[in-house]
Amino acid sequence: MTASTTTMTPRKSRIKKYRTTILVLLAAAMVINYLDRSALAVAMPFIANDFNLTPAEKGIIFSSFFLGYALFNFVGGVLADKIGPKKVMAWSMILWSTMCGLVAGAFNFWSLLVLRVLFGVGEGPISTTANKVVNNWFPLKERARSVGINQAGGPLGGALSGPVVGVLAVYFGWRVAFVVIALIGLTWALIWYFVATDTARQNSRVTPAELAEIEAGTRVEQAEDEAVARDAPSMWKAILQPAILATALSLFCYNYILFFFLTWFPSFLVDAQGVSLAGMSVVSALPWVAGTFGYMGGGYLIDYIFRRTGKQFFSRKVVLVTCLLICSVCVGLTGMVASATSAVTLMTVAVGFLMLAAPAYWTLINDAAPKEYVGSAGGLMHGLSNLSGIVAPSITGAIVATSTYTGAFVLAGGFGVVGALVIWAGVRQRQDVRPEVPVA
Template structure:
């Protein structure tokens, strides 16, 4: 288990309160850019289809090609962040995917668009695992779920921006211009991140000694328990990450992501093809579920932390939010199959996405709880990589269902998988022993004596 240095922080640090908030703002901005770039293709697809004369199956394959590279580099990005640090991996990833986003504008047929999309997925693969590792490094335990929620809320916010921004640019200047401009935004972020970020608070001259003490004084009960009985031998990466709880969480996240990728890639097309929504209106109304989803991400993180601080049950706080919200989302997705109008479809999917995002922070905090600190990136990468195989499956399967039947079957399948994902967590994700140690839960906030360092986390 990695330990923090006991040496005093360097002298002369500026008295800057909560610099970790700056890190969180940057992480959130990165997620906004990530989803804005990622969902741009779905918004631009009706325009691209006119240029390239794509079939439904070809569109499904293009949407799926993103996840071939994405799923692989979910895991590799996590491993690299453990080895080289999340800061460097984030810079590499942002620069590469922004370049691929810009090069999408140069596609001239099905095959070039397929290749550009697959390489784009390679670049975006590490983002969530490296962000999760940065949160684990920079935030006290009682702030982690809300920090994950705020960071990940940037995703649906980026999706919300993508509709009107990409739609406006595509209608005004052509779809190729949209991809070039959002690529430039990503490159600008990478430059700023390289200047302000460090992998750990102790390495950053902008972080005060008091903030370092506050962060390090609230290590998780799991980390403390492992430290107290450690043999001095570092556990192997594979032993640390191939735990039943991590694998079951990954399988559940596969089901969760099936809904997400179905919505991300096919819902805009469904509104145009099945409900007769105009391209202009589609680019606006598809922003609504994303805005609600951003609020859901924020609410999920704060809700988890609230339940944890009131009950002291770290594991329970994650599990109850995940299961309840995922089932609610799945039901709404399934019912959308009966929607008789574009308005009812958008309302149902808005509720579905809101509850889907409420559940999301629980996945990343479950991984932080289950994995040793030095392998949080690798464990998150394994979970995310296995789960994002759904990004290959969902768009392709949906394309075949739409071609051979209709959209109703696609909605029902996505909803059924959501219910399955919730059941997997409820039954198979249980309180685990870490390296043979029963991990205690932390006490409720109200039971922490005054005057301790825990007071800073209230």
């Protein structure tokens, strides 16, 4: 008995080690993703001064990113299913990091516009492809928390962007900031290339015990894969489900709040609340910090409710609806308060609850879509929802140019309420799928 215990202890350590490495890299990719993406919002006051941009032009620049981004959410998901997530993640990071670095060479409104569209093309596949990696690498009982930890890198990157980009812009100029973060992304791509594989089964560093744990409890057992592939529905039939489309509509509303905050909140603090550029770089990071803990907490909360109740669908839905409603109320109130302290506090609470709801979207897609089409279904949901990235910054720019920020905040909060109601009333559990019981 003693000898058996001795041999199993290090093996258990190895079981958890390698998929943790993959998860750390995924989270790091999301940190870089949002560090790069948020950099423009933080640097915009500096760029607007250099290029003499109007509020409407700033809104167009913010929106241009999503022209390429929304399209390649879907393209990236399809490619992840067809050629594997490892290649898609690597080339995505290389492309967007290159475009980020080239922003340092922008010289007017039009050059910045083109670079932002191409930047969006590069970033488009990242979240959908990361979700495909989680689906390939993690057992069902760990999916929600793995999604949460992975996606928590996004708000962490947003939190870092304020101090990092702000300090670099103040002391070295905003162009230097874009070059530095581009180099970080290219370094990640090199590491990912040598460390990752599409599935755990393909990776020689994964032990048989870990592979058995990863593949246990999934809807489609490994031994049935060939039969499932022969009988699989067409991609479009598999992903054009009411539940997936309703989830995409709700995520559109969710993303309206996210992109409104991501693109306009730093400018709101400077223009409407009188915060200095240096102060903005610091305080605008606080909501992102709350969002980081929210994302991780959301994944663990969903898995906890699932574990306690055995209700897979309920665990996703109750967290999403409750948290999105709380967020929406806080967003609407932010535009009505008079002080910067109150505005930052309310938005910090709002973003915390917004991110708390986020893992539910990706786990709902994992539940709804056949395993072989998880990337495509996630890409469709993500692509349709990210059209809000075109809408939110432009509408906000038009509102700010003709009125005040108050209406923009109230509108964003209203979108959140609609998103919660869509999930509550419009997303039903599939009757043809046996709910899976979590393994304690």
